[in-house]
Amino acid sequence: MWEALQLEFVRNALMAGVLVSVVCGVIGTLVVVNRIVFLAGGIAHAAFGGIGLAFFMGWPYAVGTTGVSILSAGVMAAVTLKARHRVDAMVGVIWAVGMAVGVVLLDLTPGYNVDLMSYLFGSILAVSGSDLWQMAAIGIAVIAIVAWYYNDFLAMSYDDEFARLRNVPVAFLYCLLLGMVALAVVMIIRVVGLILVIALLTIPPFIAEKFTGSLRAMMVLSSILSGLFTLTGLWLSYLFNLTSGATIILVAAAGFFMSALWEYCKPRRAADPSAGPVNPV
Amino acid sequence: MPEPIIQMRDVWFSFNGQPVLREVNLHVPRGDFLVVIGPNGGGKTTLLKLMLGLLDPTRGTVVVFGEPPHRVSHRIGYVPQNVHINKDFPISVLDVVLMGRLKAGRGWSRHSRLDRVAAQQALERMRLWGYRDRRIGALSGGQLQRAFIARALVSGPEVLFLDEAMASIDAQGRGEFYDMLKELNRTVTIVAASHDMMILSRQVKSVACVNRELHYHDSGEITQEMLDEAYHCPVDLVAHGIPHRVLSPHADKKEDG
Numbered sequence: 001m002w003e004a005l006q007l008e009f010v011r012n013a014l015m016a017g018v019l020v021s022v023v024c025g026v027i028g029t030l031v032v033v034n035r036i037v038f039l040a041g042g043i044a045h046a047a048f049g050g051i052g053l054a055f056f057m058g059w060p061y062a063v064g065t066t067g068v069s070i071l072s073a074g075v076m077a078a079v080t081l082k083a084r085h086r087v088d089a090m091v092g093v094i095w096a097v098g099m100a101v102g103v104v105l106l107d108l109t110p111g112y113n114v115d116l117m118s119y120l121f122g123s124i125l126a127v128s129g130s131d132l133w134q135m136a137a138i139g140i141a142v143i144a145i146v147a148w149y150y151n152d153f154l155a156m157s158y159d160d161e162f163a164r165l166r167n168v169p170v171a172f173l174y175c176l177l178l179g180m181v182a183l184a185v186v187m188i189i190r191v192v193g194l195i196l197v198i199a200l201l202t203i204p205p206f207i208a209e210k211f212t213g214s215l216r217a218m219m220v221l222s223s224i225l226s227g228l229f230t231l232t233g234l235w236l237s238y239l240f241n242l243t244s245g246a247t248i249i250l251v252a253a254a255g256f257f258m259s260a261l262w263e264y265c266k267p268r269r270a271a272d273p274s275a276g277p278v279n280p281v
Numbered sequence: 282m283p284e285p286i287i288q289m290r291d292v293w294f295s296f297n298g299q300p301v302l303r304e305v306n307l308h309v310p311r312g313d314f315l316v317v318i319g320p321n322g323g324g325k326t327t328l329l330k331l332m333l334g335l336l337d338p339t340r341g342t343v344v345v346f347g348e349p350p351h352r353v354s355h356r357i358g359y360v361p362q363n364v365h366i367n368k369d370f371p372i373s374v375l376d377v378v379l380m381g382r383l384k385a386g387r388g389w390s391r392h393s394r395l396d397r398v399a400a401q402q403a404l405e406r407m408r409l410w411g412y413r414d415r416r417i418g419a420l421s422g423g424q425l426q427r428a429f430i431a432r433a434l435v436s437g438p439e440v441l442f443l444d445e446a447m448a449s450i451d452a453q454g455r456g457e458f459y460d461m462l463k464e465l466n467r468t469v470t471i472v473a474a475s476h477d478m479m480i481l482s483r484q485v486k487s488v489a490c491v492n493r494e495l496h497y498h499d500s501g502e503i504t505q506e507m508l509d510e511a512y513h514c515p516v517d518l519v520a521h522g523i524p525h526r527v528l529s530p531h532a533d534k535k536e537d538g
Contacts, residue, residue, distance in 0.1 A: 033370060151392070155380050158370050161361065162432075165333060165354050166383040212371045213416055 009125050016127040017230040019135040020191045024200050025223025026146050027184040032205040033157045039076050042091035044185045044197035046072035046098025051119050052105030069182035077175045122193035122245030138183050154215050192245035203252040207259040286311050287332055292341035294327055301327050305495045314466045314486040317474040323492035325474035329442050333359055358438030362445045364429045368418035374428050375413040378403055381435035403431040423450045443473040
């Protein structure tokens with residue numbers, strides 16, 4: 001275990017795990033409470049088109065994925081604002097077309113020998129120092145934006161109609177949120193791959209929602225859980241020589257079932273009106 | 282006649298090509314307690330949302346305090362019909378009420394001391410201060426309704442819109458609820474939509490019946506005859522599905538038309 005920490009790529013992987021966990025906690029919370037898990041999945045899979053494009057054009061990987069993620073997020077935001085009831089169909093189309101474009105572009109790329117698996121299931125052990133700086137920049141940007149607009153995001157997520165009535169710029173915030181989801185997705189693909197992005201984005205907030213009383217606390221607990229799952233998964237994958245992304249998700253899934261079991265078994269008293277320190281004036 | 286704070290002139294509203302409201306003319310004077318009655322699907326919520334600026338009319342104009350509604354939203358309080366949305370959302374009762382103090386999109390929108398004092402007053406008024414740290418989903422239906430009224434009142438509105446406010450309140454709570462509305466009505470103009478005729482209590486100053494079209498009755502007191510007509514109204518409408526005139530035609534309708 002300790003000799004592993006001497007290796008630079010292991011230290012990078014741990015740092016990447018921590019950074020991704022923080023972003024997952026914050027953005028995943030907003031994704032879950034706004035019920036846009038499917039949109040996030042669509043953005044993640046469409047990003048594969050960006051990977052294909054990057055290889056075809058000879059661009060750096062991050063340029064292609066970020067560009068295509070942002071583009072697909074923009075299309076989804078526009079459809080949501082114009083015709084909300086058509087969003088799921090539209091996301092399905094973008095999801096599939098993005099993947100197909102990626103595969104065809106890779107076919108057309110001369111001398112193609114990309115390790116496809118590393119994009120589908122992540123390659124956290126291949127994170128470089130410059131990747132870490134990118135991740136840190138995205139993490140700081142996401143936290144700064146969410147902190148700045150915290151109350152507006154809270155109002156939009158809880159009751160968007162009332163938020164509009166209070167002149168909260170709901171359309172702008174929604175686009176901003178999808179933009180951040182796109183950036184987060186690009187980051188998370190490095191760790192668990194695009195197929196497993198949704199799991200890391202949704203499992204920790206879904207668990208945290210039950211145990212927290214505010215959106216802020218939910219974000220913090222999600223980040224901690226996400227970090228716990230990521231680091232435990234990394235350690236297990238190192239120990240048993242397993243694919244790290246899939247191992248991380250399985251650890252998260254184990255956490256999810258444990259929390260569901262706890263929820264099921266715990267004594268029910270929340271619904272009892274006589275419980276708790278109630279003091280009607 | 283007191284200054285009208287809401288004016289709707291020849292307002293039409295269609296959704297997906299289907300007319301929801303036709304030729305609505307309505308003046309709500311300051312201090313009014315207007316109840317909008319009518320069958321479900323008759324356009325009550327649409328009428329309220331037009332006055333709130335959440336929907337734009339297909340034709341005609343809606344003016345509140347002399348301006349388009351979205352420009353004066355800080356002077357408006359709103360209790361939506363569905364208060365049971367997002368019951369699993371991790372938010373405290375206090376934070377829901379503080380939402381009513383939100384200042385638009387300034388960023389870094391932290392709540393000031395003044396906001397917290399206003400939230401405490403609104404919650405105390407609704408007898409929910411002891412529940413402030415509870416998760417919103419843990420409240421009963423009536424408490425939830427009061428929490429949303431607190432959210433609407435926390436910004437000190439001059440006009441309060443209530444959509445089906447009685448839906449979650451049990452029979453015993455109603456008398457108390459009317460007293461509370463009466464007390465509020467001393468300073469705040471109230472517009473309440475309800476399919477439930479029980480809301481037609483003594484506090485009500487005027488009644489509008491909405492089923493595609495709007496019929497307004499401007500009455501300082503509610504007569505037995507009017508109550509009878511109002512009670513019959515939705516029954517007839519549900520039975521026959523055709524718009525009919527519940528209350529006698531009014532001079533003010535001719536003026537506007």
